[in-house]
Amino acid sequence: MELKIGWLYPNLMSTYGDRGNVICLSRRCGWREIEVTTIPLDRETEAEAFNHVDIIVGGGAQDRQQEIVMRDLKGAKADALRHKIEAGTPGVFTCGSPQLLGHYYEPALGQRIEGLGLLDLVSKHPGPDAPRCIGNVVFELTASPLAEEVKSILGTNPVVIGFENHGGRTYLNTAQPLGKVIIGSGNNGEDGMEGAFYHHAIATYSHGPLLPKNPFLADWLIKTALQQKYQRSISLTKLDDSLVVAARAAMFKRLNVTNLLKY
Numbered sequence: 001m002e003l004k005i006g007w008l009y010p011n012l013m014s015t016y017g018d019r020g021n022v023i024c025l026s027r028r029c030g031w032r033e034i035e036v037t038t039i040p041l042d043r044e045t046e047a048e049a050f051n052h053v054d055i056i057v058g059g060g061a062q063d064r065q066q067e068i069v070m071r072d073l074k075g076a077k078a079d080a081l082r083h084k085i086e087a088g089t090p091g092v093f094t095c096g097s098p099q100l101l102g103h104y105y106e107p108a109l110g111q112r113i114e115g116l117g118l119l120d121l122v123s124k125h126p127g128p129d130a131p132r133c134i135g136n137v138v139f140e141l142t143a144s145p146l147a148e149e150v151k152s153i154l155g156t157n158p159v160v161i162g163f164e165n166h167g168g169r170t171y172l173n174t175a176q177p178l179g180k181v182i183i184g185s186g187n188n189g190e191d192g193m194e195g196a197f198y199h200h201a202i203a204t205y206s207h208g209p210l211l212p213k214n215p216f217l218a219d220w221l222i223k224t225a226l227q228q229k230y231q232r233s234i235s236l237t238k239l240d241d242s243l244v245v246a247a248r249a250a251m252f253k254r255l256n257v258t259n260l261l262k263y
C-alpha cells in the first residue's frame with residue numbers, strides 16, 4: 001500500500017516545527033512498509049495536484065506569511081482543498097492553517113485575511129500589545145467520531161499534549177470543538193475549547209509537533225487515509241511506542257496531571 005501526503009506551503013507555514021507531523025506520518029507508515037510520498041502544495045503547485053493526495057498537513061505561520069498564503073490559496077486551488085476536505089480526506093491543520101480554513105483571520109496589524117469558509121469559525125488577534133497564548137497545552141479529545149475511534153484503539157479517553165504559540169483567538173460558531181482544555185488557553189483562553197473537527201480534518205492550536213507526542217492521532221490519520229483510498233477496513237500493525245509513553249508520562253508529571261496518565 002502507499003499514501004501521498006500533501007504538505008501545505010512548507011516554506012511559508014513551518015515556523016513552529018509542524019514539519020514534525022509530516023516526518024511522524026512518514027515514519028509510522030514506513031515502519032509498516034506503507035510507501036509514502038510527500039508532495040508540497042505551494043505557490044508553484046497547480047490545483048490539480050491537490051486531487052492526488054491522501055492526507056493533508058498544514059502548519060503554523062506568522063501573520064505576514066498567512067497573508068501571502070491566502071493571496072495564493074484562492075480560485076481553483078481553494079476549491080480543490082475545500083473539495084478534498086468535504087470529501088473526507090483526512091488532515092491535520094495547526095494554528096495558522098485552521099485560522100485560514102475558517103471565515104476570516106484578523107491579524108495583529110493590517111487588513112482582515114479572508115479564509116476558505118470551510119470551518120464555521122473566525123479568528124481575531126487582539127492586537128500587537130496583547131499577550132500571546134504560549135505554553136504547554138493539554139486537552140481531552142471530545143470530537144465525535146474521532147474520540148470514540150481513538151478510544152477504541154487506546155481503550156481509554158484520549159488526552160492530547162501539545163505546545164501552543166498564537167496571538168490569534170479562535171471562536172467556533174457551529175464548528176465542533178476538537179477537545180476540552182485541561183491546561184493552557186486552547187482556542188481563546190475563555191471558552192475552554194481547543195481546536196475544531198470537521199469530516200476527517202483535525203484543526204488544533206497544538207504544535208509540539210502534535211503527532212509525535214500523540215501517535216494515536218497519527219495512526220488515526222493513516223488508518224483513515226488508507227480506508228478512504230482502498231475502500232476497505234484496515235487494521236494497522238501495532239508499533240512499539242514505549243518511548244513516547246515514557247515521554248508523555250514525564251510531561252504529565254511535569255504538568256502535575258499524572259491522574260490523566262491513562263496512555
Ligand code: GLN
Nearest residue numbers: 060061063095096167168
Ligand atoms: N500568526 C497566527 C497567530 O499568531 C498563527 C500563529 C501560529 O501558527 N503558531 O495566531
